[in-house]
Amino acid sequence: MTDLTTTYLGKNLANPMVCSSGPLTQELGTIKRLEDAGIAAVVMHSLFEEQIELEALDLDENLSFGTESFGEALSYFPDMRDYNTGPDGYLDLLRRAKESVAIPVIGSLNGTTPGGWTRYAREIQDAGADALELNIYDIPTDPEMRSEELERNLIDLVREVRGRVSIPLAVKLGPFFTAPANLIKRLSEVGVSAVVLFNRFYQPDLDIDHLNVDHHLRLSQSDELLPRLHWAAILFGRVPIEVAISGGVHTARDILKCMMAGAQVAMTTSALLRHGLDHVSNMLLDLRRWMEEHEYGSIREMPGSLSLMRVPDPSAFERGNYMKVLRGEMSGSSRYDWSRRVP
DSSP: OOBOOEEETTEEESSSEEEOSSGGGSSHHHHHHHHHHTOOEEEOOOEEHHHHHHHHTTOGGGTTTTGGGSSSOGGGOOOTTTSOOSHHHHHHHHHHHHHHOSSOEEEEEEESSOSGGGHHHHHHHHTTOSEEEEEEOOOOOOTTOOHHHHHHHHHHHHHHHHTTOOSOEEEEEOSOOSSHHHHHHHHHHTTOOEEEEOOOOOOOEEETTTTEEEOOOOOOOGGGHHHHHHHHHHHTTTSSSEEEEESSOOSHHHHHHHHHHTOSEEEESHHHHHHOTTHHHHHHHHHHHHHHHTTOSBGGGOTTTTSTTTSSOGGGGSHHHHHHHHHTOOOGGGOOOGGGSOO
């Protein structure tokens, strides 16, 4: 029997498929169905810094104001008058999930500043979470803020949370930092066990007919996997931290690419929203078939096999690859026929 087991954040997992933070982990019934479908772990939907502050100020009716800047879609937030998605409701759902499923349940906090909200890291731990994912969703719009200040604030925030909990800690980052490898190395030095590559920024569109800003939730596609694979392959064996890939995982082949790049797990949500929860079992079946056809006995044989450290030509992840592509030196499907360009 093909062995799909792996480890992530100190837990043994039946396979490398994890449901990422989002609407699917917002209800207990869906979490149970995910487990039945074969998912190996779930990350709870995020508890937002703004939610905690608003509850403290008794302003729940204003929860939806400004959510275009949040890291998850506007539609993910039910009206708090109908459903308690504030801190107490979040912790209650986490407790019930831990009582109801055998798979690891990972809490999720979304914020940008140290303060009172970080105490909920301890509350999440006390509610039974197996680990905690910090979703650092910050869009710096102040032209006076320097990149080193932004990174220092992030490190300080993570250090404060790390000091409040003993469970494993993961950090979910955006893809736009100046020197991601160095930042991730510094995160490992303050006690972060894993990094999640990458947060999907929900960017607003412009409605030019009505002179307004449109807010859309666009599900990911497999081609979004490429920058995540790139950085996972660069990090493998060079930074002492686990890597999870989130964004663009839709097929068994996507999972295989994540493993070979150097990730411990592949996280998915959009594929399940598009195809249904049974897509988990379909992907796992396809994963086993591919491994059997290619004579892999265990998923543990794969991590990092196509990383920067192990590929015959490391320039594939560096500047040399850029020049080769432009010169048309790549082989097979990578070659582009410039003679077919539109005049």
